[in-house]
Amino acid sequence: MQPRAVALAITACALLATPGQAADPPSPEAVVDAFEAVLGPIRTHRPSHAKGTCAAGHFVATPEGTRLSVAPTFSGQRVPAIIRFAVGGGNPNAPDTARLTRGLSIRFETPAGDIWDMANISVPIFGSPTPQALVEGLLVRRPDPATGQPDQARVNAFVAANPATTYQGRWLAQNNPPASWATTPYWGVNAFRFRGQDGEVRHARWVFEPRAGTLRLTEEQMRTMPADFLADELRRRVAAAPVEFDMVLQFPGPGDDLTNPTVAWPDDRPRAVVGRLAVTEVAPGPGGACDPISFMTLDQAPGVEFSDDPTLHARTAPYAVSLSRRLQ
Ligand code: HEM
Incomplete structure (x- = not known):
């Protein structure tokens, strides 16, 4: 053996x-x-969300975001971002019509060099x-x-x-797959602890909500759309205008489970818009700045810290191991 x-x-x-x-x-x-x-x-692609396209842009926190987190990403200044849009699963040739998650991974890097990585999916759980x-x-x-x-x-x-x-x-x-990488919410799924300017620590989950609205493929489109349309569709959109998402925090109510990412919190929980992500460039083809990195699901303490969710704690190190095997 x-x-x-x-x-x-x-x-x-x-x-x-x-x-x-x-x-x-x-x-x-x-x-x-x-x-x-x-x-x-796995030597040539990621084992999860294998098919993807690199993009870039920036993030600006709202005053409410600055109030709710002391992390550098929420300073209110423009924070450059390396972005990767993806199709879930381990197949780098998965059709863009597949009933799989879509991914939005982001590396924020402040001008002072503070890095914060996250990987979000188009499903709340x-x-x-x-x-x-x-x-x-x-x-x-x-x-x-x-x-x-x-x-x-x-x-x-x-x-x-x-x-x-x-x-x-x-x-x-x-829920049918999205018609565009720009027309679906992307959830962070795991709960984090946000430390605000007032020193208070609040549990929250986040979602990136598309400013373009949510639009899904019809059953007919799922049968007829080509296997690869998402990347070009995004390039066309971004060439016309930045594609934007609002980052929204959702706060738990009594009894909401902070440690089980297979259960969504009810929609009526309090929310706060904490920033806006703008996608301003899309790589013209395969490869790009997102390719040689892994979006490792980091904290940005103090300000955004891990909750006690065990699936959250089990993310960062395997992402690094996976990247190291890919780079061998
Ligand atoms: C026990 C929990 C988890 C484990 C062990 C795990 C494992 C992994 C691994 C090994 C990769 C490949 C990383 C790379 O090669 O760069 C990956 C990628 C990814 N995971 Fe997870 N994952 C977990 C939970 C989650 C959750 C909760 C989400 C949803 C928010 C998620 C979303 C993603 C996405 C979007 C990618 C692709 C990242 C990219 O674009 O590079 N994962 N995961």
Whole structure:
């Protein structure tokens, strides 16, 4: 057995040996191994949101954003941004009509050199309640070498034992994909702690709301649109005028779960518009400034700090491991 396969087998055994009990979080390597178990070695593209286009622009916080966060990104000055729009899943050739998430990843870099990375999706919820469920869900979908297909009975048993892993798929089944990367909200999904100018710390989730409004593909368009239209459509829009999104914070109400990203908070929760992102350039073709980096889901403490959500804490290191394998 190859060393990687041994590591994978050990991880799988550790995860499966204690059904129903909280297992230790998987190591960053085990997370990326699990993606590779399903997708094969990842050397040329990201294992998640593999298909993407680089863009650039800037972010300016509103006075309310400056009040709610002492982080440099919310100073109210213009903060340059490296941006990546993407189509979810591990296939770099996924059709733009696929019922998958769309991604909006942003690296803010202030003129003083403060960097803040985030990766957002076009669905308000994530597909796994814990990092353990993410890894286990990937491992049960490993193709059987004999058939090239996952063992459907094992997949069914996993899904029955982990219903929260189906919520995101159900949302995607009920909401057609966006007609443009510019016409969908993108949610940060995990809760963060915002430290305001008044010293108070407030939990919040964010969403980037499109100034162009939300527009989805019709069923007819899903059948007839070409496999690659999103990048050119965005280039045409940005050539005419910047594509803008309002960054909106949503604050939890009593009983809202701060640590489970598979459950959205109710729409009637208080909100605050904390800034505006403007997309002003789109790479003319493949490659660009977003390609050699990973949007690692960072905090920007003090000002924007991690909540106790375990899936949030399990993001940064695997993103770095994934990038290092890609750069090998
Ligand atoms: C346990 C939790 C998670 C793990 C282990 C995980 C893992 C990963 C990994 C390994 C990558 C590839 C990074 C790279 O190669 O550069 C990735 C990319 C991505 N993830 Fe996650 N992820 C998690 C949660 C989430 C959540 C909650 C969201 C939704 C907001 C999300 C959205 C994305 C997006 C949009 C990308 C593509 C980033 C880009 O454009 O470069 N992930 N994820």
